[in-house]
Amino acid sequence: MKKRGKKYQESFKLVDRTHLYDAVEAIELVQQTAKANFDETVELSVRLGVDPRHADQQVRGAIVLPHGTGRTRKVLVFAKGEKVKEAEDAGADFVGGEELVQKIQNEGWLDFDVVVATPDMMGVVGRIGRILGPKGLMPNPKSGTVTFEIEKAVKEIKAGKVEYRVDKSSIIHVPIGKVSFGTEKLRENFATIMEEIIKARPAAAKGRYLRSVVLSSTMGPGVKVNPQQLVDRFVPKKD
Structure with a gap:
């Protein structure tokens, strides 16, 4: 097993691995645990209840994040x-x-x-x-x-358009900005991409769609976000 550095171990202690955090709490914790000496990227990883081997269960698209990604892309x-x-x-x-x-x-x-x-x-x-x-x-x-x-x-x-695409492991990995953005900008970027992913649910997907949602900085530990809160917020209520 790879031995982690002292900074990572200190950050790891701040995260309760069994707890599902509220989105804003998770973003604040990711910022708190980003201890590298550069402006770390905040990454979102979403595991979906789809089988990407089937064409009718592919999830992909692109969206412009309100505050960009903080990175100039060639x-x-x-x-x-x-x-x-x-x-x-x-x-x-x-x-x-x-x-x-x-x-x-x-x-x-x-x-x-x-x-x-x-x-x-x-x-x-x-x-x-x-x-x-x-x-x-x-x-x-x-x-x-x-x-x-x-x-x-x-x-x-x-301007900050990002592509998202489910991989062979049924996970979407996408950057949502830099640690230096601050909580509010990261929250808005996070909400924008999560709403888009939830809207992109294929009709052929069965069972629970959002299996896990994790935020992390480039060098920091993963922080789990409560998927049900996101579903409650972004899935339209049926009359």
Whole structure:
């Protein structure tokens, strides 16, 4: 078992592992236990009652967080014609076509965080699907990264748009900001993404949808949030 440092052990003692915290309590505790000498990212992990092996139980999408993530993301756009200038004017970090595909294939270049492509470029992008796919970088219409609205896509990503996607373990991992944001901004970002995930429940999902909700900082221990409180808040009441 990996031996943890003194700071982590001190933080670990502050968290009751058996307790389900109120969301605001959990956020405050995550801030309190973030003891690294850099501005740690606050991560949200949500285990869902879905089987991601089935296409009708996939949960994925994207949303702009009210306060962003605190991180500047490098955007690569695959486009041609007039869309190249549109991407550059919108603030894309890299714009191109075949030459960028070859750079990724031949040089293993992956110095970007998000890939956006116009629909007419997906044939080209598909050639590096095996490289981009496993890293969660493949453009997808559901997350708004396959689109002709390049300006809108790039600006939203730069403003703090995050993608969420259930992994093979039925867990969604997504950043909700930095510890330095303070409780209120983190709470608003958390509420925004949780409402979105709850709305995205597939019709084919059976039983309890939110299995566990955990918040943590980059180097800190996980703090469990009470899932039922989130369901009570965000699931519409039936008449």
